[in-house]
Amino acid sequence: MNDQSTSTMTRRCLLKNSAVGFGYLALSALLQEDARQAMGAPAAELAHFPARAKRVIFLFMKGGPSHVDTFDYKPQLQKDDGKPLPFDKPRVQFAPTGNLLASPWKFRQYGESGMYVSELFPHVAQHVDEMCFLHSVHGTNPSHGGALLKLHTGSDNFIRPSMGAWVNYGLGSENDNLPGFVTICPTFAHGGAKNWGSAFLPAEYQGIPLGVASQPSTAASVKYIDNPRWTRDVQRVQLDLMNAMNREHMAHAQSELSLEARIQSFELAYRMQSKMPEAQDLSQETADTLEMYGLNDPVTQDFGRQCLLARRFAERGVRFIQVTHSDTKVQWDQHGDLKAGHTKNAAEVDRPIGALLADLKRRGLLEDTLVLWGGEFGRTPTCQGSGANGRDHNPEGFTMWMAGGGVKAGYRHGATDQYGYYAQENKMHVHDLHATLLHLLGLDHERLTYRHAGRDFRLTDVHGLVHREILA
Template identity: 70%
Template structure:
């Protein structure tokens, strides 16, 4: 064989380089085609249940949002070295950007105890939730990017802290529709109007039917959280039906002439849903239909737990009727979970309000067979620093904090990931907010890179251009 017939590595690359480009282009076009196939047209009933594109472990999601940022090192992420070195300087550098001035390390004022067969430790702040530790997957290495409440809350809810983007609940509805045509597909109970406000449950550029429906807000007692104008005191149902039919007919004629309008179609669908909700919504919110034992399970017999217990019980009633995504927010104007000072008082008060209701909620879901296919997510927009702010508080910490999941196909009794020895930075199996979103969608049977929507010339998704599914937490 002559030397001219020998194929060197350099010659191979020279002669096949264009082929590599073709392979890359094929892969890119294939991904676009897959994404486009997710939703090519708007169905006649856009809220009809949609088939997931992956095997689904969960059918629905409930997000228990602890507004203000609960401290992970005082709840689900014990740090013995923090206890030992309290009062000493942090032995490594602070983040480049901090929210406020911090001083030395501050020990947790609460003790931790191991529970369940898994033996995972939980703070004495959560004695009731601790009884469910073998159902919980504790995510100890969550991290974000923004140390301010507004940016961090938006990042958690929408995947970005800079732009108006659809919320995670809206993306879930866009991908899966709902299982009850008489109720909103996405409900948020007593949401906060601060720090992102309506953008935290908004649909942005997604179709209008993906929008979250707020019931009350954080400034109202849950007992007063109602959908406004749910009853029409002037017109009968028959007359309302005839009015809607006339409006629909006129607008459909307009669409035939002017062409398709997503905004108008969304408005018409919202009218129809509002009409159907008149019969379904009051029944869902009537908690007097529940037994006394059930109400007591949620803590509704105690003034401390009654408000959040009411929210959790209402959430269960929405979930079991087919609502796809429900958010329950714990927030108040007095304390929230934002303890820059007086950590002991603030966290003690907040935990006492939510501990029993959350435990009752998990018990009830399990007893009704709902926990297996309901993904429960708990957490705030960030955690708190192991260093002190002032004498007895903690600053914001988006660099490493804890959330937990339960049900919906996750491994129970598992602690996933870790922060450093003092709890400042995510260090092992780091889970960015994009990774948490990707994992949530995966459990619902949605491939996060394929769940896209074309807007302003590009494809958008909840996880932007990032996101990694945490396969190790999936049962």
């Protein structure tokens, strides 16, 4: 026998020659999943423990809304307007700021819980008894790019899978004909597609973008969803032929996982042709529903359409839905002209968000849908800009809120200092936010890992603490 015949067979060759390469294993897993669903097994079996939430709707306010002007009332800030900050500012700041700046908006208490909300959000304020305010969130990066990546991926300096991709990887979609992760009108700035990408996770777990932030939400649709040249039957034959060719190639290729992901993306695209247009067809909604979301008002119609689409995707089993409020001019990034900018932004989102919460509740969806609201950071209580009418970036302490999905309703968690600069009580780092979100979905953030480059990666890196105080 020659040397070649007696040489040790590599693991890759063994897998290929025995016809159980990664592609075949993936196909086997898919068949097992089909069988499991046919037997009526619940999707919760994929979780590590019983979940409080089945899905997430993330309402992302790009630019960094000011917590001290929206949901974190600071009476001392109002009293000390114009005075110097009585303690040190952070060592690393995005830009210099001056003295304390009182909020130009009035706050009042709402609901049985007596939560303080500014006059910017009269519609959202009607739902405070369903909400859990997180007043001590903090991050590590004062720049938009790093802070966006940190919030979305858990890392501000490396390419990592987004939290939507991790959730999709961990649980999958409840609807085989729709993606598990949809992002509506995402921004291409400050990290762009990395904020909804899958990085080293298989490509089928990345977010499917519908539209972009710089265009009206009426253009938020999947491109090329319809093929007028060929019937569905013809497309099925074409797809089967292409899949057969791809699998034959996969038996000899060096990148089985990426090719398997491509095969799955083709299959999903085929199935989406009938289901995605139906999910986005708002003509099925009643006139009262359209009015409730503000689609008849030019101020609220754009974000209202996004929120209504989010509800429709949620009730059809999409696991993670992100809705982004952003534009190329104002956003929530008011270094100057704070009152005009925040007034404009809040007017666009307040009514649609209130409608979404009310609609989810009346349909019985809020109980197992986790709604998350917030930006990449907050704003300083000190003034910035000419005329002292702006606020700088502040990752040291800010507010986000959750509703539904197993969190305590009408509850305040954590606190910033008396002016709202630093998180002080029950501090919740972004890693903690991610760990808690995954926990609500039945996923242990320390066990939801993926092996890449010789290391087991996770959304929370090597950090993260579940804040069990907010669990209902």
